[in-house]
Amino acid sequence: MDFPLSFWDISLFLAVTAIILLVTSELLSPYYGKTNLTINKKRLRNVALASSTLFLVTVAIKIVTIIISP
Amino acid sequence: MRAKFSLTPIGITVLALLLLGAVSLTVSLGYDSSILAFIGLGLIFWGAVLLYIKPEASVSETLLEATLSPSLTTLNQMIQDLGYKGDATYLPPKYFANPDTTKIYISKYRHTSLPTPELIQPYENQTVTRTTEGLLTTPPGIQLSKLMEKSLGTAFIKTELKDLEQKLPKIVIEDLEIAENIEIQEENNQTKTKENPAVPSIETRNITIHAKITKPIYKDVFKDDDSSQIAGTIGSPVCSAIAIALTRATGKPVRITNIRSSEDGNTIEATYMIIEG
Numbered sequence: 001m002d003f004p005l006s007f008w009d010i011s012l013f014l015a016v017t018a019i020i021l022l023v024t025s026e027l028l029s030p031y032y033g034k035t036n037l038t039i040n041k042k043r044l045r046n047v048a049l050a051s052s053t054l055f056l057v058t059v060a061i062k063i064v065t066i067i068i069s070p
Numbered sequence: 071m072r073a074k075f076s077l078t079p080i081g082i083t084v085l086a087l088l089l090l091g092a093v094s095l096t097v098s099l100g101y102d103s104s105i106l107a108f109i110g111l112g113l114i115f116w117g118a119v120l121l122y123i124k125p126e127a128s129v130s131e132t133l134l135e136a137t138l139s140p141s142l143t144t145l146n147q148m149i150q151d152l153g154y155k156g157d158a159t160y161l162p163p164k165y166f167a168n169p170d171t172t173k174i175y176i177s178k179y180r181h182t183s184l185p186t187p188e189l190i191q192p193y194e195n196q197t198v199t200r201t202t203e204g205l206l207t208t209p210p211g212i213q214l215s216k217l218m219e220k221s222l223g224t225a226f227i228k229t230e231l232k233d234l235e236q237k238l239p240k241i242v243i244e245d246l247e248i249a250e251n252i253e254i255q256e257e258n259n260q261t262k263t264k265e266n267p268a269v270p271s272i273e274t275r276n277i278t279i280h281a282k283i284t285k286p287i288y289k290d291v292f293k294d295d296d297s298s299q300i301a302g303t304i305g306s307p308v309c310s311a312i313a314i315a316l317t318r319a320t321g322k323p324v325r326i327t328n329i330r331s332s333e334d335g336n337t338i339e340a341t342y343m344i345i346e347g
Contacts, residue, residue, distance in 0.1 A: 002102070004099070004107045005108070009104065009108070010111075039124065040124070041123075
């Protein structure tokens with residue numbers, strides 16, 4: 001019973017969620033308008049940054065794997 | 071502080087997302103289905119994100135203004151009844167033994183000089199001090215200025231005026247969200263005062279700071295009485311907090327010389343004068 005998702009699948013998932021979260025975070029920023037939504041915008045930004053960093057880490061791992069593989 | 075999980079609409083949504091996600095992920099393992107795994111992972115992820123970013127306890131602006139308004143009215147009535155008609159000056163930390171103290175001094179009459187720190191220090195721990203020359207009291211923006219200081223990460227007394235001018239918009243707009251926008255402009259003024267014709271005029275250089283605040287909180291707090299002394303020279307808690315920040319950063323007394331509010335109350339323009347010497 002293996003996990004059905006590959007490393008690349010997880011990377012794709014992270015990329016899509018990171019884009020959604022980053023765009024949402026930017027649209028909810030106090031500088032651009034929609035400020036009356038009472039969610040914790042700082043935490044949303046942190047989650048967006050964390051998921052985009054994780055995606056970049058997966059990309060870096062893949063690049064390293066390609067370079068070191070014979 | 072740990073987030074409390076309660077059965078509010080958001081709580082129910084989070085619980086549903088997490089449960090469905092867990093079921094979908096478990097089923098995906100049994101059937102070896104990558105689509106179900108994606109759905110499960112997505113539901114768990116968004117459930118966790120929603121739980122993490124869910125709103126903190128918030129109070130409506132109208133309620134805030136309604137609760138603050140009586141204390142400001144009382145302060146205003148007290149100043150009027152006691153007959154202190156002079157300018158309100160925010161005193162810097164050098165006037166107090168404890169550098170964390172900030173008070174406003176309202177003189178009995180207009181255009182009188184400030185008292186010396188030695189005269190102020192014995193009364194710094196009292197909430198309101200009344201003398202024949204002036205009234206010493208706590209400004210309405212004191213707690214807000216402490217929150218601003220906390221957001222800044224350092225005490226205002228350790229900050230330069232230029233730094234403060236650059237960092238204040240971020241604190242007000244982004245960190246505390248107490249206004250939609252704030253524009254700060256500095257102006258250097260040279261004024262000549264000649265009180266006695268026998269002596270040469272004294273040239274003083276005052277720094278004037280103009281702050282244009284868009285959609286601040288407490289904007290309607292003086293809606294009923296915008297000609298009061300508090301509305302004119304002490305300012306709303308937001309204007310007062312900015313005055314405290316300026317007096318603590320410069321180490322010089324600060325006066326609010328002008329407060330103008332737009333008709334709809336959405337824009338407030340305040341002029342602060344940093345008194346030299």
